[in-house]
Amino acid sequence: MSVTSNNTRRPSAAEEARTLVHSTARATLATLALDPAGHPFGSLVTYGVLEPDGTPVLFLSTLAEHTRNLDADKRASLLVVAEGGSESDILAEGRVTLLGEAERLERDDARVDAARDAYVAANPDAAGYLGLSDFSFWLLHVSSLRWVGGFGRMSWCEAANYASARPDPTAPIAASAVEHLNDDHADALLAAAQAFTGHRDAAAARAIRVDRYGVDLEIDTPEGRVTGRAPFDPPVEDAAGLRAAAVALTRAARAALGSEVG
Amino acid sequence: MSVTSNNTRRPSAAEEARTLVHSTARATLATLALDPAGHPFGSLVTYGVLEPDGTPVLFLSTLAEHTRNLDADKRASLLVVAEGGSESDILAEGRVTLLGEAERLERDDARVDAARDAYVAANPDAAGYLGLSDFSFWLLHVSSLRWVGGFGRMSWCEAANYASARPDPTAPIAASAVEHLNDDHADALLAAAQAFTGHRDAAAARAIRVDRYGVDLEIDTPEGRVTGRAPFDPPVEDAAGLRAAAVALTRAARAALGSEVG
Numbered sequence: 269m270s271v272t273s274n275n276t277r278r279p280s281a282a283e284e285a286r287t288l289v290h291s292t293a294r295a296t297l298a299t300l301a302l303d304p305a306g307h308p309f310g311s312l313v314t315y316g317v318l319e320p321d322g323t324p325v326l327f328l329s330t331l332a333e334h335t336r337n338l339d340a341d342k343r344a345s346l347l348v349v350a351e352g353g354s355e356s357d358i359l360a361e362g363r364v365t366l367l368g369e370a371e372r373l374e375r376d377d378a379r380v381d382a383a384r385d386a387y388v389a390a391n392p393d394a395a396g397y398l399g400l401s402d403f404s405f406w407l408l409h410v411s412s413l414r415w416v417g418g419f420g421r422m423s424w425c426e427a428a429n430y431a432s433a434r435p436d437p438t439a440p441i442a443a444s445a446v447e448h449l450n451d452d453h454a455d456a457l458l459a460a461a462q463a464f465t466g467h468r469d470a471a472a473a474r475a476i477r478v479d480r481y482g483v484d485l486e487i488d489t490p491e492g493r494v495t496g497r498a499p500f501d502p503p504v505e506d507a508a509g510l511r512a513a514a515v516a517l518t519r520a521a522r523a524a525l526g527s528e529v530g
Numbered sequence: 531m532s533v534t535s536n537n538t539r540r541p542s543a544a545e546e547a548r549t550l551v552h553s554t555a556r557a558t559l560a561t562l563a564l565d566p567a568g569h570p571f572g573s574l575v576t577y578g579v580l581e582p583d584g585t586p587v588l589f590l591s592t593l594a595e596h597t598r599n600l601d602a603d604k605r606a607s608l609l610v611v612a613e614g615g616s617e618s619d620i621l622a623e624g625r626v627t628l629l630g631e632a633e634r635l636e637r638d639d640a641r642v643d644a645a646r647d648a649y650v651a652a653n654p655d656a657a658g659y660l661g662l663s664d665f666s667f668w669l670l671h672v673s674s675l676r677w678v679g680g681f682g683r684m685s686w687c688e689a690a691n692y693a694s695a696r697p698d699p700t701a702p703i704a705a706s707a708v709e710h711l712n713d714d715h716a717d718a719l720l721a722a723a724q725a726f727t728g729h730r731d732a733a734a735a736r737a738i739r740v741d742r743y744g745v746d747l748e749i750d751t752p753e754g755r756v757t758g759r760a761p762f763d764p765p766v767e768d769a770a771g772l773r774a775a776a777v778a779l780t781r782a783a784r785a786a787l788g789s790e791v792g
Contacts, residue, residue, distance in 0.1 A: 296558035296560075296572045296609055297572070298558075298560040298570035298571060298572035299570055300568075300570050301607075301629065304605075304629070304673070304674075306562075306568070306605070307605050307607065307629055308560035308561055308562050308570045308571070308605060308606060308607050309560060309570070309607050309627060309629065309676075310558045310559070310560035310572055310607050310608070310609035310627055311609060311625075311627060311676075311678075312609065312611050312621070312623070312625050312678075314621060333627075333676055343566075343568070343569050343570060344570060345563075345569065345570050345571050345572050346572070347558055347572035347573060347574065349574050359574070359576065361574070363573075363574050365571060365572055365573060365595075367563065367566070367569055367571065411566070412566075414571075414573075414595055416573075416574075
């Protein structure tokens, strides 16, 4: 039996967005300027992420232009761009724009401790700023979001889906897993390509991305180079489970191919 | 005679902004969303720079959200952040927000060729997109800008000053010049610190930044570590002139100190 790539689950836009937001701590905040009034204004910020719903936490100076803007109009968006992407093909990088309203937390607000913890977890070197009296924590209450995965992959996403999505547990080790698979397990990748992408006659396969649901493959076939996907079944629940999932994928591929080669 | 750092010229906010805008080709565009209407919306773009006035050139797909936004409301800003800064102290990085109105260039517009040349000069790998029929060139006509040089250094800037400012000609080689001065010319830096910053008793000095007007120094004195600045006189007009300016600075410092050591 060969399973075509049509059957394989991919991360949803909400999951992609949630993973992206957790992958870095710098973003662009867009607010509405005071002068000229209502003009869109972009500025650099650092942020953390509140669990369980992925609400961004900002730590803003009253001296900053964006803070004066938010004091007058709470509407804002936060653009997060994947880091470490290709220098020559910037627009292929994943990014997400979270739209919502910002709320300043007063010092005695019961949510300040959780906000501070989330911010410091993402910005460990920011401890030196935390005592500054002209800074406050702000939450961005997300109402909708726009995710772009690269050329042609994009969608709007409901805030509720973002709030309930889990960041991909494999994300912190996905890049090294791709490298390891390509360096040491070319045979397993080829078996996965042959068994799961409908290309029984594939000659070679390379991993190009790993996520909780599977592996994206670049496959050499007699008809040329194609892409396909091999599924993790069940999905990976935590980073430690990625290795076992890859072993299970290889075993399933070889079983499907009728091979007994371990 | 020792010259104090008060006498030394620094790049203006307009010059800093212009230099920053020329230093990279990626930025965040902030526009006004269609839904929810008027909500600030940040998105990732690549850009080039038109000479002589520094007008940013964008190349936008009609499929992109920001393009639909601009079609309805031309107001926009472009946030450019210095690249290669400290990972642990992101907010110390220079950045500038250019505010203005965007204009789409029709295909037969006489300005398209110059716009394309400016865009491709900054995005050499973009040649593959240029033929796409759903992309257009856009200009951002800058009306004002907000520059932030790091903690505590920030100002608004007139568009006319930005338009007439020259990017710093030393910027492309400034980082390697700093390294070279520190590796091979510690004696010259010490002489410059002693002669030009009012610290005759300095024990050592390191370059921390070079620009067309001078060198920022970190200086060890009996009272502790301080910062100061030594001027290039005259300012550097092109990258090739930086070495001669550094030699002239050293000579002037030694003459001021009454030393004949060449």
